[in-house]
Amino acid sequence: MSTHRDPRDRVQVLDEDGGVREGATVPDIDEDSLTEMYREMRLARHFDRRAVSLQRQGRMGTYPPLSGQEAAQVGSAMALADEDWIFPSYREHAAAHVRGVGLDSTLRYWMGDERGNDPDDANVFPVAVPIATQILHATGAAWAADLTGDDAAFLCYFGDGATSEGDFHEGLNFAGVFDVPAVFFCNNNQWAISVPRERQSASATLAQKAHAYGFEGVLVDGMDPLAVYQVTSDAVSKAKDPGPAGDDAPGRATRPTLIEAIQYRFGAHTTADDPSVYRDDDEVERWKRKDPIPRLEAYLRERGILDDESVDAIGESVESEVASAIDAAERTERPAPAEMFDHVHAERTERLDEQAAHLERLRERYGDEELLE
Amino acid sequence: MSTHRDPRDRVQVLDEDGGVREGATVPDIDEDSLTEMYREMRLARHFDRRAVSLQRQGRMGTYPPLSGQEAAQVGSAMALADEDWIFPSYREHAAAHVRGVGLDSTLRYWMGDERGNDPDDANVFPVAVPIATQILHATGAAWAADLTGDDAAFLCYFGDGATSEGDFHEGLNFAGVFDVPAVFFCNNNQWAISVPRERQSASATLAQKAHAYGFEGVLVDGMDPLAVYQVTSDAVSKAKDPGPAGDDAPGRATRPTLIEAIQYRFGAHTTADDPSVYRDDDEVERWKRKDPIPRLEAYLRERGILDDESVDAIGESVESEVASAIDAAERTERPAPAEMFDHVHAERTERLDEQAAHLERLRERYGDEELLE
Amino acid sequence: MSTQESNTQNLTLVQAVRDGLKSEMERDDDVIVLGEDVGKNGGVFRATEGLYDAFGGDRVIDTPLAESGIIGTSIGMAAYGLRPVPEMQFSGFMYPAFDQLVSHAARLRTRSRGRFTCPMVVRAPYGGGIRAPEHHSESKEAIYTHEAGLKVVVPSTPYDTKGLLAAAIRDPDPVVFLEPKLIYRAFREDVPEEPYTVELGEAAVRREGEDLSVFTWGAMTRPTLEAAESAAEDGIDAEVIDLRTLSPMDTDAIVESFKKTGRAVVVHEAPKTGGLAGEITATIQTEALYYQEAPIARVTGFDVPYPLYALEDYYMPEDTRIEDAIRETYGA
């Protein structure tokens, strides 16, 4: 299965205008799925805009936008099968949605409610805020699946900055040693807050770091959903059904892959960030020419899969889905203060009971208003 | 300066019988230095034997032996100039001695006395027990030297096991990004206690991990002191006087190098370890054929630099140096209990004064015997 | 102590660790052991000896040398449904895993409101007194105890070790299990062959007494008992309470004993400042101040980095120092 691409060659399918690049093979995706891919990207873009605006209006806390990164998230998440898992960082709202997490859950989480982090039945791990830490969880879960004979792949998202953390190293190294069915998906959006990619590592690519762990690294145009879909599918297949490590392989591991998806975050790191302090508008504009949404739209229009009418319909359905999610999230009752004490352990300890009772006494004595002012 | 060797090619000069390998270039070392190299290795071997025996007799605590690893330590340390620094782990007694640390200091340290860890004026950092942590200190010091315009190289030792730790990753990554004058010297002795090299990483070599940080990795026969000397000299020169990163370079960094020195520990991990539980005698015997001491001896005899007489004389001088070091270490008075309180901060706090006084009161009241029984 | 009817073995504490692991692994296929040198080598203290042969390399796993890696992957395994029992080779080497432990293991349940949980037991030999190199003698239970979402256990007898370890492994949440290595082989005790549990969160009265309460745990239990016996010769009747679980702490047992005696000494190896003796003192004085007859004494390590072994015996609390505090507290 293994292709052993040179990690310096970037996999690309679509050019900046949505045409198929010379020599590129278009992945085998049916029309409905292509439409879904497009819709999920539109949904993510619209959700993102609304979420930023909710934060500006004080209706939500700090929020990390994803505009520009839709192809990487949607293209990769769609390459997974039902039994597969994703381990997100904090920015993968679109990938989580593809995998079955409601937008209202995502909103609830960023509205400060842990209940938004229980993704019902979706095979999605909770948001991980400490950088790179989720990589070990993904490796561990993939390892557990392997040990218990489950046939699933585990895809873990993280940023370019995350590759500098020790947990990145330990996670990929364990994955290589135990040859687990994991796909490490690096959303290289060029910036870790204000720190540019070149400051994270002197290595020519991030993909080549895979060799340090004895497996393959792949570089892909992360703003090209078809290319992302393709390399992720390949990696998922390899995770589940590896061949032997080839002679030119960097080591013994046969299942894991590191994918570096080159992309750009159009907006701020989070709503608390002001990117104009550290980067030029020019740079942003240059990258906006690679915007994945018009690229896929052009490709699908060209193929006759989309037209003005269906594009408009998608626009409307996306708007209404986001509007109802916001509505649902905002209508959710605040969590009860007691929630705080209920999930520390499976059962409350005596101390927690006392503390919960103490809080209730204070609430009775003074009322919430006084207590929270 | 940079040679960009393929990290899969192992640099070797001497064959197993001390002959010069075909095509190998013998490094330019004068005869006195070659004799010193030999003597330092003999000294280390003898010291090691005596130290293990002291531990067995209860005259010293747990001790980590180095037999088999003399070439890697002596060959590399001798390649340094006066202004250069080493950052050892816990096993580099021979390297430390080459750099000016008295054997008595080393003994005192393993006899449980921190004063053995103050290496007088030697450019040697204290022993680091937590695996891989010293790599960051070496990078930091090299970085500081670079920032302050000092022209020195910083050589850091660690084991094969250490390459799995996050601090290895972060240390080498910082070194690449800030392009510091550091040499990372991995004593790959095949085992991390009972865990074999293959269990540490699926990568084909450890040397290739350097590419993840944008610099060169070199593989060397670590039981060949001349080869070790050569690659270390090259790395030190490059650290101080780099060229530009070449086209075939794995990245932007021009100064740092990762050296993987293939070697074997003949004895136990420490005196608390029983290697027969996890490895075969056969394997040990196979590696013993590569013993660096007879190899260099044969080479020097062949060159007429050593003969029976000088070899014997060296043997005697080595024995007497070790004997006096043991004597000096054992004659050193125990540290005073108050020492404990004196180096927590530059000045004792009030609490420490009280606690020191309390201990003195207890000693007066009950006597040391009762207090320590 | 044991009232079991079953067959017993006469085991040391470290043998009880092994026996506890073995019997839980037999009971539950999801239990796996992983860590540095736990496999073929059976652990540097032989705590996992024989398990590799008994259960194979898929359940007794030698890992690369990376503590954050061990704990972090264990969290993923636990969330996926296994019950990993990672070993940290010494508690002084747990720090690289501190972030995974406190930012994830301790919080996975609360973060996901119970959808994901982390049934994991982190075992580590801990404490001083064995002439070990630097970083091999730490006693930092307080930092784990301060972390909501973690349970912290320190056994002091072979019987308790097996039972507490079983309870920890069966617990649905993460437990830090600190093993006092000074007494790994100090004495033997009859331990049932059958699996059994000793409930988490319950202190044990090791010596009943009327005059004064001494609270301690782990390796300090024995010198404390010696000190109490010796004080008894002079008519000071000290009660010795072994807390066994430090989080959740058995506040009831502490307060009850103190209400009876009105005087207390707390003994631990960890440095004094910020150590758990502070927590215990605060608990007592909120709940039983009006019973208090003398200041509560703290017999602890000093506020210095744990010294190399030439001085460690001055650092470690031992029976003389404990007895001194008992006498002072009794006389105050």
Next chain:
Amino acid sequence: MSTQESNTQNLTLVQAVRDGLKSEMERDDDVIVLGEDVGKNGGVFRATEGLYDAFGGDRVIDTPLAESGIIGTSIGMAAYGLRPVPEMQFSGFMYPAFDQLVSHAARLRTRSRGRFTCPMVVRAPYGGGIRAPEHHSESKEAIYTHEAGLKVVVPSTPYDTKGLLAAAIRDPDPVVFLEPKLIYRAFREDVPEEPYTVELGEAAVRREGEDLSVFTWGAMTRPTLEAAESAAEDGIDAEVIDLRTLSPMDTDAIVESFKKTGRAVVVHEAPKTGGLAGEITATIQTEALYYQEAPIARVTGFDVPYPLYALEDYYMPEDTRIEDAIRETYGA
């Protein structure tokens, strides 16, 4: 508070951080600032704003995203003779560096008997109350305070911030400098333009009182003062002591105040169990038990992982809760 004759600026606490860094960097070329986003971006709270332009990229350094890397290389730099001031972006992200901090920074001096030292100040915004995401609101000063070899400072006013930061930077040993970000911009104070120091290890009496002592630090100082004022309306005269340095702690100031009042409340954001209120209570009751008239109350965070912001206001101690404890303690 300031009796300086020099020109002053009216600064917020975070501006005082920046001013303190700037004036120490001007005084001493060896002082360098490093961390994630501290350079061009000026820090996510703008605490290092302008320093990159003023001192250049060799003294104000954006690092890769790796906390152990930042602290570990800072240790090497400090040992080599520089005075690094690394920033941890939030105190909740210090844990990956915990090993370097406690195993090395705290021990380098003692390990080498003074040959190598580690003059380094680790700055981190800390504490809750700003509606931030998970892990951005931690308050874990207790774990650093328990570590021999580290000093721990928490300022609560702009004037103190500049002076304590200068003292920390000039200190020959490692200091953990925790900045209460809730009050980064809460108010302004006149701060001298000149460099000056506020000595480490000295508490400040923020309000004198006769009836009861409240010990606190950082962001809790202000609600504590509010609670004290409000209690004063009913004739309860509380003394409010801001500890400022948590290690070494100003035990004299604590004991002296308590001897006067005989009653105390300790206020901190950190979870109760294992928090510093325990240490303070133990200190008081060893040194001044016979002055004590009521149990010492602890007003603290709960023993739960810090909740996401929908519930954080229930978690954080605030004036009402503090005043409640003052009244209860006064009435007890």
